[in-house]
Structure formats: C-alpha cells, structure tokens
Amino acid sequence: MDNTKKLEEFQAKIDADTKIEPKDWMPEDYRKHLQRQISQHAHSEVIGMQPEGNWISRAPSLRAKVVLLAKIQDEAGHGQYLYSAAETLGKSRDEFIEELQTEKAKYSSIFNYPTLTWADMGAVGWLVDGAAIVNQVSLQRTSYGPYSRAMVRICKEESFHQRQGYEIMAHMAKGTPEQKAMAQDALNRFWWPSIMMFGPHDSDSPNTGNAVKWRIKRETNDELRQKFIDKTVGQAEVIGLTIPDPDLKWNETRKSYDFGKMNWDEFWSVVNGNGPCNRQRLKHHIAAHKNGEWVRKAALAYAAKQKEIQNLKLEIRN
Amino acid sequence: MTTKEALINYCLRIGDTSLILGQRMSEWCSNGPVLEEDIAMTNIALDHIGQARTMLTYAGVLEGKGRTEDDFAYKRNEREFYNSLLSERPNGHFGDTVVRNFLQSAYFYHLYTALSSSKDELIAAHAAKSLKEVTYHLRHSAEWIVRLGDGTDESKNKVQTSINEIWEYTGNLFEMNDVDTLLIKEGIAINQTEIKSKWDKTVDEVLERAKLIRPTDAYMQTGSLKGMHSEYLGHLIAEMQFLPRAYPDAKW
Ligand SMILES: [Fe+2]
Ligand SMILES: [Fe+2]
Numbered sequence A: 001m002d003n004t005k006k007l008e009e010f011q012a013k014i015d016a017d018t019k020i021e022p023k024d025w026m027p028e029d030y031r032k033h034l035q036r037q038i039s040q041h042a043h044s045e046v047i048g049m050q051p052e053g054n055w056i057s058r059a060p061s062l063r064a065k066v067v068l069l070a071k072i073q074d075e076a077g078h079g080q081y082l083y084s085a086a087e088t089l090g091k092s093r094d095e096f097i098e099e100l101q102t103e104k105a106k107y108s109s110i111f112n113y114p115t116l117t118w119a120d121m122g123a124v125g126w127l128v129d130g131a132a133i134v135n136q137v138s139l140q141r142t143s144y145g146p147y148s149r150a151m152v153r154i155c156k157e158e159s160f161h162q163r164q165g166y167e168i169m170a171h172m173a174k175g176t177p178e179q180k181a182m183a184q185d186a187l188n189r190f191w192w193p194s195i196m197m198f199g200p201h202d203s204d205s206p207n208t209g210n211a212v213k214w215r216i217k218r219e220t221n222d223e224l225r226q227k228f229i230d231k232t233v234g235q236a237e238v239i240g241l242t243i244p245d246p247d248l249k250w251n252e253t254r255k256s257y258d259f260g261k262m263n264w265d266e267f268w269s270v271v272n273g274n275g276p277c278n279r280q281r282l283k284h285h286i287a288a289h290k291n292g293e294w295v296r297k298a299a300l301a302y303a304a305k306q307k308e309i310q311n312l313k314l315e316i317r318n
Numbered sequence B: 001m002t003t004k005e006a007l008i009n010y011c012l013r014i015g016d017t018s019l020i021l022g023q024r025m026s027e028w029c030s031n032g033p034v035l036e037e038d039i040a041m042t043n044i045a046l047d048h049i050g051q052a053r054t055m056l057t058y059a060g061v062l063e064g065k066g067r068t069e070d071d072f073a074y075k076r077n078e079r080e081f082y083n084s085l086l087s088e089r090p091n092g093h094f095g096d097t098v099v100r101n102f103l104q105s106a107y108f109y110h111l112y113t114a115l116s117s118s119k120d121e122l123i124a125a126h127a128a129k130s131l132k133e134v135t136y137h138l139r140h141s142a143e144w145i146v147r148l149g150d151g152t153d154e155s156k157n158k159v160q161t162s163i164n165e166i167w168e169y170t171g172n173l174f175e176m177n178d179v180d181t182l183l184i185k186e187g188i189a190i191n192q193t194e195i196k197s198k199w200d201k202t203v204d205e206v207l208e209r210a211k212l213i214r215p216t217d218a219y220m221q222t223g224s225l226k227g228m229h230s231e232y233l234g235h236l237i238a239e240m241q242f243l244p245r246a247y248p249d250a251k252w
C-alpha cells in the first residue's frame, strides 16, 4: 500500500473518531507531534513537583502537609503514565529525559515562576491545575488512544487538586489580614502566567493547523483560555479576591468575559529561559538524576546477577 | 508519674519519631533516583505523617487540655521532642536514607507487632493499622539494601559506609526509663529488650543477604528519652514550624 493510500485511511479513521493505537500506521509528523506534546506534558508534571515541593516542609498543619504530599505524589504518577504513553510512540523515557535535560524539550513555563508564600500552594492548585484541567478535559477526546486514556485517568485527580487549591485560597481569604494579603498577592502573581498557559493566540499559533486536522487538539488555545477565565472569575468573587485585570468585564452578547492584553513578551522571555526559576528547575532535575546514577547502576547490576543465577539454576535442572 | 503521664510520653516517642521521619522523607520529593522511587518515598512520608497524627492527637486527648496534633507538632521546642535519634539523621545520599529507614522500620515492625496486643485499645489499634504500612517500609528498604549491597562495588562501599556511620544511633532505639517500667507493668508497652532480639535477627538476615557486614556495637549515642537531640533537629523543627510561629493568630 502506498503512502497516499495509507494517509487517506489514516485521515478517515481520525474523521470517524476512531482512536489511533500504537501499532497502527501513522504519518511521521503525527508521531513526532505527539512525542513532543506528550513528553512535554510528562516533563511538566515532573518539573511541577519542584515549586510545590518547595512548601512541603513548611506546610502550616499536618493535614495540609498530607494533602500537599499526596497531590505532588499524584503529579509524579501523572508523569509516569504520560512517559509510558509517550514511550508507545517508539522513544524511551531515558531519551525523553535526555531531551529535557539538554533543553531540546520544554515543559510548561508556569513552573518557572517561584512559589513565594503558602498562598501559592492555593494559587497553583486553583489556577494552574484549574487551567490544566480545562486543557486535559479537552484532550480526553484526543485521537491518540494511549494519550486519551492517560488524560481520562489524570483528569479525575486534577479536579481534586483544583478544589484543594481553591480551599486553601478561600481559607486564607477569610483569615487574618496578613493571610488575605498573601492570597491576593498569590492571585496577582499567578493570574497572567496561568491564562498564558494555554499558549499564544490562535492567530499566532503555527502548530494548530495539523494538530486540529489530526484531532490531537480538539479545541484551540483561545477557546480553552476563554473557558478557563469564564469559570474562574466567579470563583474569585465568591471568596472576595480580585482578579488583577482592570479590563475584565462580562460581555452579554458573547456570554463570556472580555479580558485585558496578555504580556507575550514576558511569556516568550520565560519560555526562552529567562524566567526567575528556569535554570534552577533544570539544575535541580539534572542534579537529582546525576545523584541517582549510582543507585540505578546498582539496581541494574543486581538484577543482572539475579538473572544469571536464575539461568544457571534452569541449566542445572535441565 | 501516673500511668496517664507515662502513656502521653510513650505516644510522643512514637508520634515524634513518625513525624520527624516523615518530615525527612518528604525532603526527597523531586530528588529521587527515579520517578518510581520519588513516588515510593512520598508514600512512606505520607504513612509516617499519618501515624504521627494519630499518636499526637491521642497524646492531646489523654492530656485533656485541648492540645491538638498541630499544637504538639508546631508549638513544642527542641527539648520537648522525644523522637529517636535515628529518625532525625539527615537524608544524606540515597544509601544513607535507605539504611536509616531500614533500621528504624525494622524497629517499628517488631514494636507494632508486639503493641498490636497492648492493653491500651487505642495503642493496639494504631499498632495493628501501622503494622501494614511499616511492613511495606521494611520490605522497601530491605530490598534496596540488598540491591545496593550486592549491586556494584561503588554501591557496596557506599552502603557499608552508611551502615558504619549510623550504627551508633541504633542503641537509642531500645533505651528504657521509668515510663517503660510503668507501662510494661500495666501491659500497655513492651519490654524493649524483647524487640531488640527480634530486631537483631531481622537486621542480620538482611545484611547477610546484602553481603554487608554488621558493625560491632561500640559507643551508642543516647539522649532522646530526655529530649536531647542532635543539632539537626533544631533546624528541621524551625523550618517545619515557621508558619504557625510567624502567624500565631492565623488558622490554616
Ligand atoms: Fe498532573
Ligand atoms: Fe499538574
């Protein structure tokens, strides 16, 4: 079968909403697009452990500590399923990690911002996980089977994280004046980076074409961003916090909020390595990986010895 | 000393050890040698902090002055903590952590096995529930000791050094004072010498499988029963207690 024929059949499957599975034929660009997107998603889960991990030792109650630890553990688990989903496309986790560490692969830029106060644990859960859910709910319908199934599993936990983050914010917003100020400050710092998590405007987003045609992406950046803003504004009002956007206004004709201009220069500057924590996050990841090298080697050496012994036993028996 | 007073102290010994070890284990988050280990170590941290919460809450109930788990965790000073000297040892490298956890988990495993039939119902219930968790912690750390001990030359040397260096803190696990005397008489606590002989057996078995050498018992560090600790504990506590200390009126 020639490539044009294969491509037609592939597109027909996509159009019929039949999931593409690892053993199915797929265009090289589809494979590459997914390898990049899924691994980037996995890296984001893993790098995202750092800004939240920053507050585990200082969680203000034992209950809060347990909730935060469990959340970060979930994120590590998400990284794990996403690496497995990405591996079905023919590259190993080690290769993906190598790409991350050599800056060939990216992770969500939001994690290049620091978590400065305990309220940031609220803001991250509420806004960052909140934005992630909007994107991930949409990705449950993505055309690649393993990615779609990973999203279904992950979404359940993400909505839990979002609620827990919101709970921290709500609690602080009605706490002492200092707590309320911390909550507002966290919202001020995380609002714009969170809404920029959805990526550039559709008009400036070169990758959207194929991704939409192949149904990797089911909704555009701007559509997803609007959904997130529409559901979040009311949540801020309920707890008495102010979204730091003077242009934010309900638009009765669109039945949606209008909002102000995002600072794309800052966004690209952070993506390109100038965020407050880019170097720190990567260094941390590389250091942990390096420090673990002797442990991984020992585990491999031990497993190899065990296998030899096993084989020897079998030989003796035969 | 009344039985109640003794029991409060006993709860704090167990609860503080769980808390401090949980705090230490949570420092591994995002620092593990592989993602799977990050998850496993976070799990262990979660179990320990969960165990601490039960014991500290119970201490507060027994005391009857309205102190909560958080009052015990966040509002006591260094000299009022009764955790084992082992539990506060810094994480060091992965081998150091695995060794510390193994020695502590082997202790907890035998302690909780015995306390499952304590005459104090809550202690017995706590022990039975925690036994399931520490059985996993013991297996996890023992398996790593074997892998590291019987892995590469480098890992063998490293983990043997870890064991040699931490050994002087193991004697403290089995120390007893009048709290124990009183509670043993009541059938609430267990004689630590009984735990010691079981602990010895577990440690010997695992070290033998790992082809590692058990250090000879030399000088053993002491002090935790009197609330005397290493310098490390003060820093751990200062960090842990920062928010409630800085904002005493805030609720979180
Ligand atoms: Fe996640
Ligand atoms: Fe996340």
Ligand SMILES: [Fe+2]
Binding pocket: A075, A129, A157, A158, A161
């Ligand atoms: Fe999450």
